[in-house]
Amino acid sequence: MSAEYDVIVIGAGPVGENVADRAVQGGLTVALVESELVGGECSYWACMPSKALLRSGEAVRAAERLDGAKQAVSGSVDVAAVLRRRDSFTSRWDDSGQVEWVAGAGIELVRGHGVISGEREVTVRTAESGATADAPEAGTVLRARHAVVVATGSAALLPDIDGLAEASPWTNREATSTEVIPPRLAIVGGGVIASELATAFASLGSQVTVLARSGLLSGQEPFAGELVGDALRELGVDLRLDTSPASVERGDDGVVRITTDGGDTVEADEILVATGRVPRTSDLGLDSVGLEPGAWLDTDDTLLVLGADGSPLPGEWLYAVGDANHRALLTHQGKYQARAAGDAIAARANGTRLRDEPWGRHAATADHAAVPQVTFTDPPIASVGLTAAAAEKQGLSTRVVDFELGDIAGASLHADGYRGTARMVVDEDRGVLVGVTFAGPDVHELVHSATVAIVGEVPLERLWHAVPSYPTISEIWLRLLESYGRSNDRLA
Numbered sequence: 401m402s403a404e405y406d407v408i409v410i411g412a413g414p415v416g417e418n419v420a421d422r423a424v425q426g427g428l429t430v431a432l433v434e435s436e437l438v439g440g441e442c443s444y445w446a447c448m449p450s451k452a453l454l455r456s457g458e459a460v461r462a463a464e465r466l467d468g469a470k471q472a473v474s475g476s477v478d479v480a481a482v483l484r485r486r487d488s489f490t491s492r493w494d495d496s497g498q499v500e501w502v503a504g505a506g507i508e509l510v511r512g513h514g515v516i517s518g519e520r521e522v523t524v525r526t527a528e529s530g531a532t533a534d535a536p537e538a539g540t541v542l543r544a545r546h547a548v549v550v551a552t553g554s555a556a557l558l559p560d561i562d563g564l565a566e567a568s569p570w571t572n573r574e575a576t577s578t579e580v581i582p583p584r585l586a587i588v589g590g591g592v593i594a595s596e597l598a599t600a601f602a603s604l605g606s607q608v609t610v611l612a613r614s615g616l617l618s619g620q621e622p623f624a625g626e627l628v629g630d631a632l633r634e635l636g637v638d639l640r641l642d643t644s645p646a647s648v649e650r651g652d653d654g655v656v657r658i659t660t661d662g663g664d665t666v667e668a669d670e671i672l673v674a675t676g677r678v679p680r681t682s683d684l685g686l687d688s689v690g691l692e693p694g695a696w697l698d699t700d701d702t703l704l705v706l707g708a709d710g711s712p713l714p715g716e717w718l719y720a721v722g723d724a725n726h727r728a729l730l731t732h733q734g735k736y737q738a739r740a741a742g743d744a745i746a747a748r749a750n751g752t753r754l755r756d757e758p759w760g761r762h763a764a765t766a767d768h769a770a771v772p773q774v775t776f777t778d779p780p781i782a783s784v785g786l787t788a789a790a791a792e793k794q795g796l797s798t799r800v801v802d803f804e805l806g807d808i809a810g811a812s813l814h815a816d817g818y819r820g821t822a823r824m825v826v827d828e829d830r831g832v833l834v835g836v837t838f839a840g841p842d843v844h845e846l847v848h849s850a851t852v853a854i855v856g857e858v859p860l861e862r863l864w865h866a867v868p869s870y871p872t873i874s875e876i877w878l879r880l881l882e883s884y885g886r887s888n889d890r891l892a
């Protein structure tokens with residue numbers, strides 16, 4: 401069986417859904433191929449359930465930090481209610497709502513595992529078709545008139561640790577969909593997933609031990625990891641930094657015993673691996689078009705896949721968006737790429753003008769300059785652009801300004817004993833911001849102001865005229881600019 405469409409998208413996560421939608425809006429016909437649930441990792445095992453597991457504990461602690469409110473808080477988080485709320489956000493792992501959206505958007509959903517079987521050709525394997533990795537030809541063949549888009553996302557990386565694979569470790573999937581809060585949970589890793597899920601499970605009553613090879617959140621400003629580390633310790637988490645498991649064993653009693661590289665032993669009921677991601681490109685037929693199976697897919701800024709010679713494949717037909725291209729492993733950034741790619745495919749197909757210059761409609765320029773991220777720890781870390789260290793590494797002439805958030809009137813009103821730090825990194829040659837980090841309670845929503853300033857390349861002289869309201873935490877902007885200006889001609 402075969403069928404022809406203008407565009408075939410492999411993977412119906414948030415990013416695949418968006419690229420398909422944009423291509424349809426550009427007047428093209430689109431088949432969207434999905435092997436599991438429409439909505440992808442983000443909806444069912446990542447962003448949504450993890451935030452649902454975190455939010456109730458955060459709300460309770462926010463009240464506990466505030467005199468007058470803390471007296472109203474009795475008891476602890478209701479675990480069963482939190483799990484019910486998580487279940488409602490994942491629609492109990494039922495994708496019919498998203499399937500309905502796909503149909504309403506005019507996209508043709510094809511269930512099954514998509515494999516690139518040649519130029520502009522995808523073979524979809526289903527259990528019924530009898531196709532296998534060795535005999536993929538038994539599947540349904542889809543042909544694309546214009547483009548094939550890889551939006552297959554990423555999966556948890558399982559590090560090569562003696563005994564780990566045999567110990568039935570949890571990945572983000574088991575952790576975010578669990579019905580049981582393990583009394584003792586060991587988490588391997590010190591990045592965003594480890595920090596968020598340590599916060600969530602400690603709030604839900606687990607005794608959590610974190611084994612992190614380096615510090616916490618090491619890709620972010622150093623004060624972020626320090627603040628989150630202190631908060632995790634206050635939640636009772638046993639933080640073992642500069643530590644990795646040397647071996648892991650699950651005994652007949654079900655208990656996981658971890659021997660660390662320092663020779664210590666940690667016992668736990670479950671072990672969660674949060675040590676990074678691998679692309680879901682190993683069984684995707686990449687070798688059929690000269691690409692390396694299992695690798696992240698490099699792209700240009702219109703998201704066209706680049707071959708080994710650094711140029712798009714002949715005929716410019718293969719795109720990669722979202723986690724699969726490793727530009728930024730974040731839903732919002734993948735969806736931004738999807739808008740650029742979907743519109744670029746339509747422009748190329750319709751022969752209309754391609755705006756692929758930096759910051760043009762069809763170029764994902766922000767991936768290089770202004771990627772925002774909120775780490776939903778308690779307190780959260782909200783950052784965009786470059787850290788001070790990354791800016792220095794790029795050879796920029798920078799000035800770094802820090803200010804304690806607790807010294808802002810709005811912050812001290814917001815929570816008693818408010819503790820947090822903000823940093824802005826200024827490119828001194830251009831007089832604009834290249835990076836901003838806020839670390840403190842309820843800073844999540846502040847980050848978009850910084851994103852606008854960076855993307856708009858707003859000169860600091862002009863930013864000075866963006867007056868934050870009193871008494872809000874946004875007054876951090878005034879304090880950062882005052883601190884910068886007092887010893888700098890630009891704002892003197």
Ligand SMILES: Cc1cc2nc3c(=O)[nH]c(=O)nc-3n(C[C@H](O)[C@H](O)[C@H](O)COP(=O)(O)OP(=O)(O)OC[C@H]3O[C@@H](n4cnc5c(N)ncnc54)[C@H](O)[C@@H]3O)c2cc1C
Pocket residue numbers: 410411412413414415416433434435436437438439440441442443445446447448450451512513514515551552553554572576593680683684721722723724728729730731732733734
């Ligand atoms: C625990 C956790 C928490 C996170 N929290 C956040 C957050 O708060 N905010 C944020 O921005 N990001 C967060 N992320 C990252 C976010 O989940 C990813 O960046 C996002 O899911 C990427 O979207 P995607 O569409 O590229 O891939 P995915 O969401 O992984 O979707 C890919 C889809 O492709 C399908 N697929 C794969 N291969 C094939 C094939 N061959 N044929 C057919 N279908 C296929 C898969 O079944 C899946 O449905 C989190 C990640 C984790 C693990």
Ligand SMILES: NC(=O)c1ccc[n+]([C@@H]2O[C@H](COP(=O)([O-])OP(=O)(O)OC[C@H]3O[C@@H](n4cnc5c(N)ncnc54)[C@H](O)[C@@H]3O)[C@@H](O)[C@H]2O)c1
Pocket residue numbers: 559588589590591592593594596611612613614615616617618643644645674675676677728729730773774775776
């Ligand atoms: N709120 C959000 O935006 C959010 C939430 C979760 C995940 N994500 C995305 O998911 C991606 C993956 O997150 P992640 O936390 O898995 O990866 P990561 O790359 O951020 O962190 C991996 C961590 O594991 C540690 N590590 C690696 N091997 C180890 C070992 N053998 N022993 C001990 N520690 C080890 C590393 O030192 C590092 O701290 C992130 O890049 C992020 O973009 C985003």
